[in-house]
Amino acid sequence: MQHTIAALVENKSGVLSRISGLFARRGFNIDSLAVGPTEDPSISRITIIVNGDNYIAEQVIKQLNKLIDVIKVSSLTEIETTRRELVLVKVKADEKKRSEIIDIAKIMDCNIVDVSHTTLMLEFVNRPERVDLLIDLLQKYQILEIARTGTIALQKGSKSI
Amino acid sequence: MNGAKAIVKSLEREGVTHIFGYPGATIAPLYDQLAHSEIRHILVRHEQHAGHAASGFARISGRPGVCMVTSGPGATNLITALATAYMDSVPLVAITGQVYSHLLGRDVFQEADITGSAEPFTKYSYLVKNTADLPSIIKEAFYIASTGRQGPVLIDIPVDVQLAEREFVFPDEVSIRGYDPTGAGEVKQIQQILQELKSAKAPLICAGGGIFTAKAQVAFSKFVQETNIPVVTTLMGLGVLPTDHPLNMGQVGMHGKSTANDAIGEADVLILMGARVSDRAVLLPDKVKRRTKIIHIDIDPAEIGKNLDTTFSVVGDMGEVLAQLLAMKPPRTADAWVARLTEMKKTRRNDYADRAKGVNPKAFVYEMSIALPDSYIYCADVGQNQLWSAGNIDIRERGRFLTTGGMGTMGYSIPAAIGAKIAAPERFTIAVCGDGSFQMSLMELATLVQHDIDVKIVVMVNGKLGLVREIQTEQYGDNQIAVDLSGSPDPVKIAEAYGIPAKRVRNQKETIAEIQAITQRKGPYLLAVEVDSWEPTLSTNG
Incomplete structure (x- = not known):
C-alpha cells in the first residue's frame, strides 16, 4: 500500500542525505521523493511516497520526526489531498506516426514542448495514475527518454500540515 | 579571539570540567587554547576510549561527556564509541578536527567525512563552516545531547575555522524549531x-x-x-x-x-x-x-x-x-x-559451588560485590564476564552497574571506569573484563597511571573468547575456531609493566583474601581471576 508523507525540513546542506540515509538503514522502500523550497526560504518541503503496511508508515513518520532538521511530518490521506507529478516524454515520431501521437496529447490534455524530424517531446502535469496512463499509451510508439518528478501533494481546502 | 578559544570558552560556559581526548594536526589549534583553560584534559591511548571514557563520565555525572580527537583516523576510531553511546542513549559531545575547509572533498591527508560516516550513530552532527557559529553550535550540541532521548552529538571543525578571528558572542538560549523534547506525559x-x-x-x-x-x-x-x-x-x-x-x-x-x-x-x-x-x-x-x-x-x-x-x-x-x-x-x-x-x-538459587578447576566466576562476582562499598561503580565489559556480572552482582541503593547494553562493545569497561571515576572520585570504581576484552583496552592502563586514577581491574582469564566458544559449542557442534587466545600476555605482568600492582588467583580459597585486599587498597590494582574455559553462562540463573 502506498502512503503519501509530507515533511517540512530545514533548508540546509546535509538534510536530504540524513533523510535518505535513514530510509536506507531502516529498510524503508521509497517509491518517490520530491524536494523543493517553500514560501519560507529557510524551509524545504519533502513529499515521500512510501510503500508498506501501516506499521512501516508509522515508523517512517516517527523516525522522520526524530531527526532534528525535520520540523513537521504528516501523513496525507488520498481523498483530501491533491497530488501531482510532472513528466517529460520524448517519443520517436516520424511523419507517419506524428499525428497519432498528437491525438493522444490532445486527448490527455498535455503539451507538446519540442518537435524534430524524428521526435516529439510531451510535457504532462497530472495525478500519478494519469501520468502512468499517458506513458502506457505512448508505449505503443517508441519512448526514447522519460524524465519524471516524484509526487508532490498538498491538502485540499484550508488545511495545511 | 580565534575559533579555538571560542570553543574553549563555550565549553567552559557549558560547565565542562573534563575532556577525554587524543591530539593531532587538525585539532592542534583547539589543544593550543585548551592549555590555558581550567578544563582538565585526560589523554587516553586510543581515540575509541576517549569516547568510552566520556560515556562513563556522562553516566555517572549526569552531564554530557566530552571527547575530542583529530580528523581522519582519529575521528573514525571514535565511531565505535559514538555508536555504543547512541545505542545506550548516553549524552556525549564529540569534537573532531577537520582539514582546511577549502580542501574538503579533495581526499587530502587525514581527511575523512566523519559527519557522514557517523550519521547513523549520532543524534545530530555539525560540520562547522563559520567561526562565528561556534558558540551557538556548542550550546545547541549540549542541549540536544542532554535532552529528550539523550545521545551523542558530533561537531566537526576544520582547522581554518578554529584559527579564524571572530568576536565571541555566547547565546543565552537555544531554540531549534524541529526539536521539542517531551516532558510530562498526557x-x-x-x-x-x-x-x-x-x-x-x-x-x-x-x-x-x-x-x-x-x-x-x-x-x-x-x-x-x-x-x-x-x-x-x-x-x-x-x-x-x-x-x-x-x-x-x-x-x-x-x-x-x-x-x-x-x-x-x-x-x-x-x-x-x-x-x-x-x-x-x-x-x-x-x-x-x-x-x-x-x-x-x-x-x-x-x-x-x-x-x-x-x-x-x-x-x-x-x-x-x-x-x-x-x-x-x-x-x-x-x-x-x-x-x-x-x-x-x-x-531458585544460583550455582555458587566451588569448581574443581579455577574460580567459580558467578560466586566470585557475588562475593566481591557484597564486599565492595555500597556506592561502588561496577563496569562490566562484554562476553561471559558481562553475563556473569549482571547475573550475580549485588547492587545496593547507591551502587551503579555500567555496561554496554545495546552495542556490546568489547573493551568498554576500563575506559568507562576511567570516566566514571573522574566523575565521582570518592566512589569505589572497578572494571571487570575477560582476557579478550582486556586486550582491547589494556593500553589504557597507562592513562590510569599517568592521571593517577584509582580504578581496580578484574580480568577473568580463561584463555578463550568464552561466549563465542559457547555459541560454537551449542550451535556449531563444538567446532571451536578462532576462540583460542593462546599467546596472550600474563595480565599480572602487563599490569606490573605499567607499574600497577597485580595478583593472580587460581581457586575459590585464594579469592577470599584478595577480595578483601581489593576493597582496601589505594590506587590502581589488577586482579587476574582464573576461570575454567568450560564454565558456562547459559545455564539457568536463579
Whole structure:
C-alpha cells in the first residue's frame, strides 16, 4: 500500500542525505521523493511516497520526526489531498506516426514542448495514475527518454500540515 | 579571539570540567587554547576510549561527556564509541578536527567525512563552516545531547575555522524549531494507567535504562514502594532497585533470571518504563501472552510499537511521568501476587559451588560485590564476564552497574571506569573484563597511571573468547575456531609493566583474601581471576 508523507525540513546542506540515509538503514522502500523550497526560504518541503503496511508508515513518520532538521511530518490521506507529478516524454515520431501521437496529447490534455524530424517531446502535469496512463499509451510508439518528478501533494481546502 | 578559544570558552560556559581526548594536526589549534583553560584534559591511548571514557563520565555525572580527537583516523576510531553511546542513549559531545575547509572533498591527508560516516550513530552532527557559529553550535550540541532521548552529538571543525578571528558572542538560549523534547506525559493516558492498575491482578513493571538517564531512581523506588508492584529489569535497568529489594524479581531476557521471565509470563498488565524491548530481552515478547495488557512509557515516541505491540503508551520523561503517577495516588497491588513471585524467587538459587578447576566466576562476582562499598561503580565489559556480572552482582541503593547494553562493545569497561571515576572520585570504581576484552583496552592502563586514577581491574582469564566458544559449542557442534587466545600476555605482568600492582588467583580459597585486599587498597590494582574455559553462562540463573 502506498502512503503519501509530507515533511517540512530545514533548508540546509546535509538534510536530504540524513533523510535518505535513514530510509536506507531502516529498510524503508521509497517509491518517490520530491524536494523543493517553500514560501519560507529557510524551509524545504519533502513529499515521500512510501510503500508498506501501516506499521512501516508509522515508523517512517516517527523516525522522520526524530531527526532534528525535520520540523513537521504528516501523513496525507488520498481523498483530501491533491497530488501531482510532472513528466517529460520524448517519443520517436516520424511523419507517419506524428499525428497519432498528437491525438493522444490532445486527448490527455498535455503539451507538446519540442518537435524534430524524428521526435516529439510531451510535457504532462497530472495525478500519478494519469501520468502512468499517458506513458502506457505512448508505449505503443517508441519512448526514447522519460524524465519524471516524484509526487508532490498538498491538502485540499484550508488545511495545511 | 580565534575559533579555538571560542570553543574553549563555550565549553567552559557549558560547565565542562573534563575532556577525554587524543591530539593531532587538525585539532592542534583547539589543544593550543585548551592549555590555558581550567578544563582538565585526560589523554587516553586510543581515540575509541576517549569516547568510552566520556560515556562513563556522562553516566555517572549526569552531564554530557566530552571527547575530542583529530580528523581522519582519529575521528573514525571514535565511531565505535559514538555508536555504543547512541545505542545506550548516553549524552556525549564529540569534537573532531577537520582539514582546511577549502580542501574538503579533495581526499587530502587525514581527511575523512566523519559527519557522514557517523550519521547513523549520532543524534545530530555539525560540520562547522563559520567561526562565528561556534558558540551557538556548542550550546545547541549540549542541549540536544542532554535532552529528550539523550545521545551523542558530533561537531566537526576544520582547522581554518578554529584559527579564524571572530568576536565571541555566547547565546543565552537555544531554540531549534524541529526539536521539542517531551516532558510530562498526557494526563489522559496517565489516568488510563491508573485505571488499568485498579483492575489488574498481577501487574508487573519492566524497568530499563531510561530511569537512570531521567535521573528518576528516587521517584521510581517511591512508586514501586507505594504501589507494591513487582519489578523486573533489563540489562540497562539493572540497579534501579537494590538487588535484594523485596519487589525486585531480577533481570529479564535470554540471560535473565527465571523468576523474572516467569513473572512476565504470568503478568496481566505489564508496564515498560524507559525500556525499548531489544532482542536481547527477546524472551520478553515471546513470553508475553496475548491477553497481557502492555503499557509502554518512554521518552522516544519512535520506540513505542517498534519491537512490541502495546495496548497503550505514554510519551514522556520518566521522572515527570512518575511524578504525575504518584500525584494521582496509584492503587496498591494485593500482596498475594508479590508473595507468589517471592516464593518462586526463594526456591531458585544460583550455582555458587566451588569448581574443581579455577574460580567459580558467578560466586566470585557475588562475593566481591557484597564486599565492595555500597556506592561502588561496577563496569562490566562484554562476553561471559558481562553475563556473569549482571547475573550475580549485588547492587545496593547507591551502587551503579555500567555496561554496554545495546552495542556490546568489547573493551568498554576500563575506559568507562576511567570516566566514571573522574566523575565521582570518592566512589569505589572497578572494571571487570575477560582476557579478550582486556586486550582491547589494556593500553589504557597507562592513562590510569599517568592521571593517577584509582580504578581496580578484574580480568577473568580463561584463555578463550568464552561466549563465542559457547555459541560454537551449542550451535556449531563444538567446532571451536578462532576462540583460542593462546599467546596472550600474563595480565599480572602487563599490569606490573605499567607499574600497577597485580595478583593472580587460581581457586575459590585464594579469592577470599584478595577480595578483601581489593576493597582496601589505594590506587590502581589488577586482579587476574582464573576461570575454567568450560564454565558456562547459559545455564539457568536463579
